[in-house]
Every structure is written in structure tokens, then in C-alpha cells.
Amino acid sequence: MEIGATVPQVHCPSADGAGMPPHSWSQLDAEKFMVRQGPNYSKNKRKGRNAGGSFYEARAMDWYRCTGKVDGVAKLAAAEGLPEAKFSHPSVPSLLVVNVQLPMESPQAFKGAKLDGPTLHGVFYFTLREETAKALQDLDSAEPSVRLLAEYFRRAESEPEMRTRFKAIAVVNNQEVINMARLIAPFNGKPVLITESGTLMRGTRRPGAEEEGAPGSVAGAEGDSGGSNGGRSSSSGGSSFGADEFMELDIHVRRWNFMARKGLSKLTPKFGLINVSVAFLVEGREDSELPEQILGCATVNCFDTTKAREVNV
Numbered sequence: 001m002e003i004g005a006t007v008p009q010v011h012c013p014s015a016d017g018a019g020m021p022p023h024s025w026s027q028l029d030a031e032k033f034m035v036r037q038g039p040n041y042s043k044n045k046r047k048g049r050n051a052g053g054s055f056y057e058a059r060a061m062d063w064y065r066c067t068g069k070v071d072g073v074a075k076l077a078a079a080e081g082l083p084e085a086k087f088s089h090p091s092v093p094s095l096l097v098v099n100v101q102l103p104m105e106s107p108q109a110f111k112g113a114k115l116d117g118p119t120l121h122g123v124f125y126f127t128l129r130e131e132t133a134k135a136l137q138d139l140d141s142a143e144p145s146v147r148l149l150a151e152y153f154r155r156a157e158s159e160p161e162m163r164t165r166f167k168a169i170a171v172v173n174n175q176e177v178i179n180m181a182r183l184i185a186p187f188n189g190k191p192v193l194i195t196e197s198g199t200l201m202r203g204t205r206r207p208g209a210e211e212e213g214a215p216g217s218v219a220g221a222e223g224d225s226g227g228s229n230g231g232r233s234s235s236s237g238g239s240s241f242g243a244d245e246f247m248e249l250d251i252h253v254r255r256w257n258f259m260a261r262k263g264l265s266k267l268t269p270k271f272g273l274i275n276v277s278v279a280f281l282v283e284g285r286e287d288s289e290l291p292e293q294i295l296g297c298a299t300v301n302c303f304d305t306t307k308a309r310e311v312n313v
Helices: 073-080 130-135 144-155 258-273
Strands: 024-026 034-036 047-049 056-066 095-103 119-128 166-172 191-193 198-204 245-252 275-282 294-301
Touching: 056 294, 073 095, 073 119, 073 198, 073 245, 095 258, 095 294, 119 130, 119 294, 130 144, 144 275
Parallel strands: 095 245
Antiparallel strands: 024 294, 034 047, 056 119, 095 119, 166 191, 166 275, 198 245, 275 294
């Protein structure tokens, strides 16, 4: 499974993917997305443009078709070489992989969710930015969203309440090209909270590799005083990450409610006509966690589902 071989990356000067070649993907400015703002969001419900960039940079994207859903797809791809991260910090994974598992069959009402079957996998690979790694060095003075990022990865593996704060946002940039405005408009750009449909797992970029500092690493050595969580371990026993470790989040769309699955099943055959900008983030709730900030984002340009690579596992 060669990383990035199924969908080429193209440079996109526009925010909506206009004019891009079909069946490609491109990076974009995270400012495109609306995120929660403080103070007192629970009362004011105020949102604004994401102003801080993204914590991670989109590096590659792949689409696979399988007879069943595949969890931990990055571990299968590790032998071919995952994207290298130039920067790391022990509070967070240097490589973040998001594996969106889309059912290829239409959901049936009154029959319950079918939890496996033919699946289209959209796999996004993100690497940590230098600015993020530096900000993590001093959590006491870091922005609220940076502290939330570190807290999420410290607790999410062992605490379901924290894990379920992962969110996805999808914006169909050219919904006028398909006759589905009534279906798309209510959800376009609205965040989806990945609750029980999300599974986290970690792995190693090079199986068997030593946990050595990555080139350009700004990670503190064990016992360093680089911020409140600058060392290799947390004082409260939370997770820490080696420079070669990655984290994958698998999103099991089959576990979504029926109406969400039904709407998505109608939209999937139209993927070849639309440009979709996708972002992932951790939900901020208290003033001490706001404003939110995008983890990573990318635009999928008119993806042809028939070109997804067949994978047998």
C-alpha cells in the first residue's frame, strides 16, 4: 500500500478547489472553517473563522475499496513507508492518520445498522507543524487550543469522554452542480461529533525502530523543563509519544444514525462532481479551551470512487 498513490496532490490557489483537475486533493487555509469562540460559548453560540492555522499539515491522501471495513490501515501501510514528520513533541503524535470508513451499500430502514460490508476508505495523513511543536514546549503560556490538543492526546486513548470530542467538518464548495441543495444545505460546514463511531489506535512509523528524536525535533528529553508536559511522560500518568509513533482515528460511519447514513449514501455517487473541503478538530467547551483550532484539513477535488484502489486484507 504505497502512500499517496491513489490520489495525486495538486496545488490549489483558491479556497474552494475551483478549476482543479478531477480525482485529486489539495491543501487549503484552515481559515475557511468556522469554529467555536469564547467567552461563554454555551450561551452565546458565537463562531468565527479559524484564525490560528492548523496544528498539522496535510501530507497525503488515499482511497481504498475493501470487501469489509479495515481498522488500523496505517499499520498495513507502514511497511511501504509513512510520511516522515520533521517535527515532534512527546505530548502529541507527530503523524496523525484519519481513516473515514464509508459504507458502499445504502442503509435499510427498520433493519438496524449493518456494521460491516463493502467499504470505501478515505485516509488522510497529517504531520505536525513546527509552530505546533514549539507551542507545546510551554503549555503554561500556550493558547487554550494548544493546551486542549495536548490534553486530548494525553487522555483520549483511555477516556471515552475525551475521545468523543473529536469532530469533523465537511464543506461542499460547489453544491450548485448537483441537485441536492435541500439535502446538503442544513449540514454544509456543520461539525459532526465523532462519538462512539470513533476508534483510536497508535502504531510506529517504522516497526521496530528506536524511539529516537526526529530530524528537526523540538521534543524535550525526559526530565526536561520545557513546559508543563515537556518531558516524555505526564505527571498524571497520561500518554506520551515517541518521534516515530503515529495515532490513527478510524471513523465507523456505519455507527452513525440512520438519517446521516442515508444522506451520505445519496451523496457518495456524486463525489465525482463536487469539491469537498474537510477539517478535523477537537471540540472546545469551556472558555479555557476556546477558541477552537483546526487539527488538519484538505480539499478533495471531484473524487472518482471507481478509481479507489481495491485492497484485499
